[in-house]
Amino acid sequence: MLEIKNLSTHFPTERGLVKAVNNVSLSLAKGEILGLVGESGCGKSMTLLSILRLVPFPGKIVGGEVTFRGCNLLEKKPAEMRTLRGQDIAMVFQDPMTTLNPVFRVGEQIGESLRIHGAMGKESFRRKYGENRKIAERKRVLELMREVGIPSAEERYLEYPHQFSGGMQQRALIAIALSCNPKLLLADEPTTALDVTIQAQILSLLEQINKEHGTGIILVTHDLGVAAEFCQRIAVMYAGSLVEIGPTDVVIEDPQHPYTIGLLRSIPKITGKKEKIKPIFGNVPDLAGLAGGCPFAPRCDFVEDACYSRDIPMRQITDNHQVRCLNSQGQNV
Amino acid sequence: MKVNETSVHFAQASTSDRSPLQQHLYLLGIKLRLQRQNMGNFFQQLKRHPTALLGAIVVILYILMAIFAPLLVPHDPFTGILGNRILPPKWYEGGKPEYVLGCDELGRDLLSRIIYGARVSISVGLISVAVSTVIGVTTGIAAGYYRGWFDEIFSRFADLLLAFPFLIFALGVMVATGPGFWNLIFALCFKGWVEFFRLARGETLSEKTKEYVEAAKASGQGHLTIMLSEIMPNIIHSVIVLGTLRMGSLIITEASLSFLGLGVGTRIPAWGSMISSGRQYMMNAWWISTLPGMALLLLVLSINLLGEGLRDILDPRLKID
Amino acid sequence: MRLARILERILVAIPVMLGVAIVVFFFMRLSPGDPVDLMMGEAGSVSPREMEALAREFRLDEPLHMQLYHFLTDLLRGDLGNSFVKRKPVARLVREHLPATIELAFGALIISLVIAIPIGIISAVKQHSILDRVSMAGAFLGISMPAFWMGIVLILVFSVFWHVFPSHGRLPFAVGLKTITGFYTIDSILTGNWSALASTLKHLFLPSLTLGAGTAATVARMTRSSMLEVLRQDYIVLARAKGLTEYAVVVKHALRNALIPTVTIVALQIGTFLGGNMIVETVFGWPGLGRLVVDAIQRRDFPLVQGAVIVYALTFVAANLLADIIYTFVNPKIEL
Numbered sequence: 001m002l003e004i005k006n007l008s009t010h011f012p013t014e015r016g017l018v019k020a021v022n023n024v025s026l027s028l029a030k031g032e033i034l035g036l037v038g039e040s041g042c043g044k045s046m047t048l049l050s051i052l053r054l055v056p057f058p059g060k061i062v063g064g065e066v067t068f069r070g071c072n073l074l075e076k077k078p079a080e081m082r083t084l085r086g087q088d089i090a091m092v093f094q095d096p097m098t099t100l101n102p103v104f105r106v107g108e109q110i111g112e113s114l115r116i117h118g119a120m121g122k123e124s125f126r127r128k129y130g131e132n133r134k135i136a137e138r139k140r141v142l143e144l145m146r147e148v149g150i151p152s153a154e155e156r157y158l159e160y161p162h163q164f165s166g167g168m169q170q171r172a173l174i175a176i177a178l179s180c181n182p183k184l185l186l187a188d189e190p191t192t193a194l195d196v197t198i199q200a201q202i203l204s205l206l207e208q209i210n211k212e213h214g215t216g217i218i219l220v221t222h223d224l225g226v227a228a229e230f231c232q233r234i235a236v237m238y239a240g241s242l243v244e245i246g247p248t249d250v251v252i253e254d255p256q257h258p259y260t261i262g263l264l265r266s267i268p269k270i271t272g273k274k275e276k277i278k279p280i281f282g283n284v285p286d287l288a289g290l291a292g293g294c295p296f297a298p299r300c301d302f303v304e305d306a307c308y309s310r311d312i313p314m315r316q317i318t319d320n321h322q323v324r325c326l327n328s329q330g331q332n333v
Numbered sequence: 334m335k336v337n338e339t340s341v342h343f344a345q346a347s348t349s350d351r352s353p354l355q356q357h358l359y360l361l362g363i364k365l366r367l368q369r370q371n372m373g374n375f376f377q378q379l380k381r382h383p384t385a386l387l388g389a390i391v392v393i394l395y396i397l398m399a400i401f402a403p404l405l406v407p408h409d410p411f412t413g414i415l416g417n418r419i420l421p422p423k424w425y426e427g428g429k430p431e432y433v434l435g436c437d438e439l440g441r442d443l444l445s446r447i448i449y450g451a452r453v454s455i456s457v458g459l460i461s462v463a464v465s466t467v468i469g470v471t472t473g474i475a476a477g478y479y480r481g482w483f484d485e486i487f488s489r490f491a492d493l494l495l496a497f498p499f500l501i502f503a504l505g506v507m508v509a510t511g512p513g514f515w516n517l518i519f520a521l522c523f524k525g526w527v528e529f530f531r532l533a534r535g536e537t538l539s540e541k542t543k544e545y546v547e548a549a550k551a552s553g554q555g556h557l558t559i560m561l562s563e564i565m566p567n568i569i570h571s572v573i574v575l576g577t578l579r580m581g582s583l584i585i586t587e588a589s590l591s592f593l594g595l596g597v598g599t600r601i602p603a604w605g606s607m608i609s610s611g612r613q614y615m616m617n618a619w620w621i622s623t624l625p626g627m628a629l630l631l632l633v634l635s636i637n638l639l640g641e642g643l644r645d646i647l648d649p650r651l652k653i654d
Numbered sequence: 655m656r657l658a659r660i661l662e663r664i665l666v667a668i669p670v671m672l673g674v675a676i677v678v679f680f681f682m683r684l685s686p687g688d689p690v691d692l693m694m695g696e697a698g699s700v701s702p703r704e705m706e707a708l709a710r711e712f713r714l715d716e717p718l719h720m721q722l723y724h725f726l727t728d729l730l731r732g733d734l735g736n737s738f739v740k741r742k743p744v745a746r747l748v749r750e751h752l753p754a755t756i757e758l759a760f761g762a763l764i765i766s767l768v769i770a771i772p773i774g775i776i777s778a779v780k781q782h783s784i785l786d787r788v789s790m791a792g793a794f795l796g797i798s799m800p801a802f803w804m805g806i807v808l809i810l811v812f813s814v815f816w817h818v819f820p821s822h823g824r825l826p827f828a829v830g831l832k833t834i835t836g837f838y839t840i841d842s843i844l845t846g847n848w849s850a851l852a853s854t855l856k857h858l859f860l861p862s863l864t865l866g867a868g869t870a871a872t873v874a875r876m877t878r879s880s881m882l883e884v885l886r887q888d889y890i891v892l893a894r895a896k897g898l899t900e901y902a903v904v905v906k907h908a909l910r911n912a913l914i915p916t917v918t919i920v921a922l923q924i925g926t927f928l929g930g931n932m933i934v935e936t937v938f939g940w941p942g943l944g945r946l947v948v949d950a951i952q953r954r955d956f957p958l959v960q961g962a963v964i965v966y967a968l969t970f971v972a973a974n975l976l977a978d979i980i981y982t983f984v985n986p987k988i989e990l
Contacts, residue, residue, distance in 0.1 A: 054894050086897035093888055101889040103910045103986055113896045160986040176896070493673040496974075500929030501966045508951055508959050509681050585800050589933055592802045593948055608803060612937070619810050626803030634798040641794075 001216055002028040002051070002184060007064035009043075009050045015288040020046040020059065022240035025314075028184070031214040033207070035227030035248070037263070038237035041287070044220040045094070047237070048186040052089060053081055068184070087117040090177035094189040096169035100161035106172050107157030110141045113179045144175040148205060167198035171205070178209060185209070185217045191226070203230055224263050228252050233320075236260050239285050239295035242314070246321030256323040258300045294325070302327050378646045385642020391635035398448055399455040406445035407431070410602055413440030419618040437607070437621045438614050446602040447628050453596070453603040454632060457514075458584040461521040462576050465583075468522065469529025470572055474560050476530070477537025484534070491527045499524060503586055507595040514597045517590065521583055532575055536568040570647040577640035581633045588629055604629045656982050663978045667971055672726075674967040679725050682960045683718065734961030739953045744961035747946060753836030754824060755942035758934070759927045761862030766870035767920065774877025774916075778885060779904055789874065796871025801930050805864040805937035812860060819860050820853075822939040829853050861938040865930050869923040876919050881912040914984050921977030925970045 009021035020043045028034050036044050049055050051066055053073065066073040068089065073081065090113075093099040101109060119125055120133040120140070129136035138157075145153035148171040161169055170190060177185055187206060191199035207230055210217050221227050227234050228248055235245040236259065244257040255261045262280040282299035293308040294300070300307065306326055313332045314322045379386055398405060408431075417440035421428045428435060434443040476484035494502070506520035540546060541564070549563045590596050591605025599606065604625040611622030709715050716724075728735065734744035773793075777786040813821035825831060825838055831850040834841050839858070842851035884890065885908055893907040894900075935944035943962060950958035 049891075052895055054891060056891075082897045082899060084897070085895055091892075091895045093892060095888060098888040099892050101893070101907055101911070103914075103984075104907075112898075116897050162987050173892070176892070493670065493677060496670050496674045496971045497677075497963075497967045498925040498929040498970050500932070501963055501970075504932070504947075504951070505678065505681055505959070505963045508956075581798060588800055589802065589929075592933065593936065594952060605802075608806065612806060615806065615810060616814060619814070622806050623803070623810065626800065626806065629800055630798060630803060633800070634795065637794065637798045 001030045001069060003065070003067040004051070005065040005067070007047065007050055007066060008062045009046050009055055009059055010062050011059045013288055018287045019240045019290065020287065021050055023064070024242050026235050026242060026245060028216050028218060031210065031216055032233065033210055033217045033219060033231045035231030035234040036218055036220045036237060037224050037227050037234055038222065040222055042237045043240040044237055045188050048091065048188050048218065048220060051186060052085055052091060083117065086113045087180040088182055089184045089186065090180070090182040091186040091188065092173055092177050092190045095193045096166055096173050097193065099173055100169055102161055105158055105160060106164065107141050110144060110172060110175050110179060111137045113176055114140060117180050119180050140179070144179055145172070148172070148175045148178070149201070150175070166194050167201065170194060170202055174202070174205060181213060182215060185215050187217055187219045189220055189222065192222070206230070225267055236263070239287060239290060241295060241324065243296065243324045244322065246317070250318070250321050256317055256321070256328045257325045258302055258327070259296045375646060379642070382642040382645060384638045388635040388638030388642060391631065392639055395451055395632050395635070396455055399451040402448050402452055406448050407433070408442035408445045410441060410445035410449045413437070415440050419614055419621065421618070422620055434624055435620050437611065438618070443620065443624060446607060447604070447625050449602040450604040450607060450625055450628065453601060454584050454587060454629065457517060457521070457587045458580045461518050461525055461583050462580045464518065464522045465525035465579070466529050466572060466576050469526035470533045472526070473530040473533025474537045474564055477534040478541060478556065478560055478564070487530065488534070491530055494524045494527050497524065500586055500589055503590060504593065504595060507590055512595055512598045517587060517597055520590070521586060525579065525583060528575065528579065529572065532571055533568060536571060537564055540564050540567050574640065574644045574647055577636060577643055581636040581640065584629070584633055584636070659982055660979050663975055667975045671968055671971050674971065675726060675729055675964060676722070678960060678964050678967065679722055682956065683721065729964070734964065735957040737950070737955055737958040739950070739955040740958070744958050747958065748943060748961060748965055751941065751943045751946045754940060755931055755935070755944060757837050757839060757858065758861055758865060758931060758940060758942060759924070761858045762866035762869065762927055763920070765862045766866035766873060770870040770873035771877050771916065774874040775881055775904065775909065777874070777878045778881030781882060790878070793871040793874045796867050799867060801864055801868065802933045802937050804867060805860070805934055808860050808864060809937070820857050824857050824941060825850065825854055861934050861940055864937070865927060865934045868930065869920070869926055872923065873916060873920060877912060877916045880915045881908060884908045884912045914981070917984050918977050918981050921973055921980055924973035928966050928970055
């Protein structure tokens with residue numbers, strides 16, 4: 001359904017060019033959940049915003065293709081792009097407290113996407129919710145609010161965002177995203193700002209949506225554990241580049257990239273044998289000063305001279321498992 | 334490694350040998366050195382704000398002009414020559430080359446009067462800002478530091494004064510006291526200190542809870558020492574910025590009062606009163622009232638450029654964009 | 655909840671207003687010299703008997719606290735005393751001159767908002783563009799500009815050189831407008847006197863522009879900076895991700911938020927209008943409250959100055975109160 005090829009998004013800054021998204025290629029099948037994992041600032045969110053072509057100034061998509069249902073989004077006109085946003089591709093943001101507009105009522109904000117895309121005029125919606133658009137819109141919004149688990153939707157419809165708790169705000173944001181039955185949901189760390197118990201609820205809500213509507217989801221997270229639990233496939237990003245991608249069980253059980261291995265080691269485990277948590281030493285590199293070669297090389301335990309010398313290609317390990325590391329076995333893609 | 338350890342020991346020994354006062358001076362020395370580095374940095378940054386630098390240069394020129402006015406004026410600004418009444422500037426038909434900007438309605442050289450007018454604006458601006466700052470900052474720090482009845486009284490009084498528009502209040506005071514230089518200063522400072530009070534009080538309230546103040550208290554320093562040498566240096570940047578920005582509006586207020594005939598008095602040339610008296614001759618002698626205004630505008634503009642530049646450099650929190 | 659907050663604000667404003675009245679009272683009494691002497695000023699030739707009568711009229715023979723008591727009770731009844739020069743109640747003089755002043759303030763408000771808010775928005779949306787730079791330079795000039803000088807320059811350019819706008823007054827006698835409310839714009843519409851309306855608006859333009867310039871500059875800067883702040887927010891990204899056009903993002907989602915501080919600032923600017931109107935009314939010969947005060951100062955008409963200062967201060971307090979109340983309405987968070 002979604003096919004990203006060699007996507008690059010660059011930010012010219014005072015300190016130099018930042019390659020926030022560097023030659024990223026990945027794909028998403030219909031109804032699939034893909035986890036996009038990496039430390040903060042590695043370009044995960046920028047990848048999502050690039051798909052929607054909403055990269056903030058001064059960033060710019062400089063190359064690649066984003067094919068969604070057969071069309072390259074990067075070649076679409078702005079007006080065509082707008083009809084896609086919120087209708088076919090919707091996004092859920094990281095911080096619900098700042099993402100809802102404080103001066104509009106929540107019900108109004110959920111209904112807005114419906115109005116922009118004229119959803120209530122569509123055949124399927126008309127049949128379900130009736131001809132009167134205003135009444136239909138209200139019905140639809142209330143239904144969405146119930147679906148995402150907002151209790152006493154009738155009252156909350158008229159409330160302002162600051163009257164909602166963080167978890168409820170995130171539910172409202174998911175309702176906004178779901179309003180037009182999107183084919184693709186881009187979830188940018190939807191649980192980072194929330195309490196742990198709420199996190200689990202929101203994630204299972206996303207899973208339920210995926211099952212019921214067949215919505216494809218890209219779940220961006222810095223938590224490999226979350227990705228392992230909810231995603232069919234996992235893609236690991238480091239410093240703007242994709243370093244490993246494969247089915248969840250393969251990536252978790254048999255990680256090939258030293259960075260993925262490091263990430264897995266740094267998660268505390270409850271079950272299994274006693275293991276020491278091993279942090280990855282060093283810091284996330286400054287993206288502005290990135291030279292050629294493997295960006296992880298300075299922190300890597302298995303580093304060789306060759307790692308610094310040239311850009312490392314993606315290598316195919318098995319059918320759908322790819323790794324960007326010179327030490328890995330396999331064919332260059 | 335070893336060298337470092339010994340030097341740490343040495344430093345500890347050397348500070349603990351000192352008396353509390355010596356120790357304090359020692360720390361103060363470190364602080365001053367740090368500040369001096371900051372000042373070096375400050376001039377570096379000022380260079381990167383060309384508009385602020387320009388403003389600073391113009392303001393300094395104005396101050397020099399005010400100080401050396403008696404040496405600079407080409408003619409006597411106080412007595413006019415009847416034949417020179419409403420004489421146009423020299424580039425106009427009928428202008429005389431020795432009267433560059435022409436003459437006013439009493440035949441006095443306009444350029445000389447404008448130069449002298451800088452004395453009133455500059456001195457009123459500087460003195461009223463200085464007095465307002467001293468009063469406002471001392472009471473503000475004390476109110477924020479001690480709280481209690483002292484804070485209560487001054488805060489309520491400040492609220493009360495804020496209920497008056499500045500010009501109306503100053504005007505009321507001037508009406509009650511009559512024109513005159515020190516009456517003018519009094520009228521401007523009577524309400525002018527409030528903003529400095531509020532700034533200093535608010536900053537003190539937030540600084541008071543920080544570690545370095547706690548540390549100073551724990552080391553047994555007196556309240557006065559803490560206020561003067563711990564809190565004051567940390568709020569002085571904001572005070573300087575506010576003082577600069579307020580100076581422009583105080584100068585405009587002074588000119589407005591002079592314009593309404595409530596300034597330093599009719600005998601001393603002030604831009605506001607020059608503009609006012611020139612109004613009657615607007616139809617055939619535009620220069621009498623517009624040129625002093627130009628001098629005023631240029632001064633206020635430069636002060637504001639400097640103030641906004643200082644704000645960007647010293648106190649970016651106050652920045653509006 | 656909102657009502658409770660508004661009530662609380664009003665209750666807080668009452669002691670402030672009382673304090674204002676007391677401050678004004680003491681300033682006028684404690685000023686050096688005998689108030690009667692001061693009042694007579696240059697008039698000079700007044701007999702001792704007249705002086706005594708005057709002292710009684712203004713209750714100067716009573717102890718200070720009784721004077722204050724009478725002053726405050728009179729004030730509560732809306733009695734501001736009598737003008738010495740005009741021999742009329744101050745309250746009536748104020749009432750007569752108020753419509754002209756309000757009309758001018760409204761003109762200034764409209765002109766400043768119509769110019770300033772769009773400029774602020776466009777400057778923020780097109781940050782660093784030429785338009786942004788030019789209008790912010792203009793706004794900077796605006797905050798540094800002394801109003802009286804600007805008025806004089808406008809008169810020189812538009813009245814003396816080009817003869818486009820009149821330089822003086824509200825309306826020529828020759829137009830002959832029947833006054834009903836005292837607001838000439840409203841009166842001319844009510845009586846259908848279109849030539850008077852045109853003339854009124856022409857007379858109104860330059861003074862309004864002068865009075866509004868500083869406010870326009872402040873509001874434009876404020877709108878721009880709060881707009882820039884708002885455009886950085888996450889909910890703007892969400893609005894775009896919903897598929898809204900850039901115009902709808904700016905006008906609907908950003909503007910509503912950006913105007914919250916702006917609206918408050920505008921209400922606070924009424925204070926500037928109050929101070930500025932004395933200057934502007936003097937420059938343009940506008941027969942409002944400001945002219946009345948300046949006249950009273952020049953003629954040493956003490957009770958009139960005192961009454962007008964109180965009216966100004968109370969209006970200012972009321973304006974601040976209004977700003978507070980408006981703020982509770984534009985910011986939904988206050989509802990809590």
